[in-house]
Amino acid sequence: MAETTVTEVLAELAALADPKVRAANEKHGDDHGVNLGKLRAVAKRLKTQQDLARQLWRTDDTAARLLALLICRPKAFERTELDAMLREARAPKVHDWLVNYVVKKSPHAEELRLAWLADPDPVVASAGWALTTERVARRPDGLDLAGLLDVIEARMADAPGRLQWAMNHCLAQIGIEHAGYRARAVDIGERLEVLKDYPTAPGCTSPFAPTWIAEMVRRQRETVTAS
Structure with missing residues (x-):
């Protein structure tokens, strides 16, 4: 060919x-x-x-x-x-x-995650947060979840659009996957109100972290009950 x-x-x-x-x-x-x-x-x-x-x-x-x-x-x-x-x-x-x-x-994902998280370019940093969200969901061992919430609480409200979106996703994922941090994740979302008024199509879940967390946890519980 x-x-x-x-x-x-x-x-x-x-x-x-x-x-x-x-x-x-x-x-x-x-x-x-x-x-x-x-x-x-x-x-x-x-x-x-x-x-x-x-x-x-x-x-x-x-x-x-x-x-x-x-x-x-x-x-x-x-x-x-x-x-x-x-x-x-x-x-x-x-x-x-x-x-x-x-x-x-x-194989370089973790090394890049750490480097990008600390990058001054918000678009690059957003990639670091996306990789961190992946770890929160799939491989949380070794992650400082409380420390991540500290950073999100301090910086997310004033972060540029794409970085803010990535940090908000990480916030929601921590609340969804880790019950011990759920109340704090919801509290941060409620106080910062990031994406609270984001237009959401019928049948879709709002990206507002407290709403997102509540909906996904509800689905998880329904799945457990059904099984």
């Missing part, structure tokens, strides 16, 4: 671009017009291709970078490479996919 080139992939992505999709994405800060379902179909066809993924990333095209994150081999990236990629990933969807699809699967 002939090797797929970057030029061919970019031409395919350009043909898939839809002005209406782009307009919708731009409302969220993402500058591309490719339907994500179609993008995933391209990725499924291409399968894992680490070299092509690196080349697509270097184009600085948002759709190409999203595709790169779907066809890459997460464990093949060096720590310094992932750090550089995170700092280049300013489009929200690229940032989210890089953290969730690649960095979380990397």
Whole structure:
């Protein structure tokens, strides 16, 4: 089979671009017009291709970078490479996919989590908080949950948007997963009122931490009761 080139992939992505999709994405800060379902179909066809993924990333095209994150081999990236990629990933969807699809699967995830948490760039720091939220939920051993709540209590209210959102997610996750810290997490959320008035579609859970915590704990209890 002939090797797929970057030029061919970019031409395919350009043909898939839809002005209406782009307009919708731009409302969220993402500058591309490719339907994500179609993008995933391209990725499924291409399968894992680490070299092509690196080349697509270097184009600085948002759709190409999203595709790169779907066809890459997460464990093949060096720590310094992932750090550089995170700092280049300013489009929200690229940032989210890089953290969730690649960095979380990397052997460098914990080292990067600690480094990014302390980074002065709020967008980079938000990635550190996203990785911390992952640990709160899946591997909390060794985490200073009380210390995390201290930082959230002191800094979340004045944090820039993406960082605030990531810290709020961590706050909610601590309250959901760790009953011993639940009352304090709810109290912090109630006092800071971060995302309290965030518009929430019918049937969706509000990102306001006290509401989010209460709903997820209710579901957990229902699951236990049903089983």
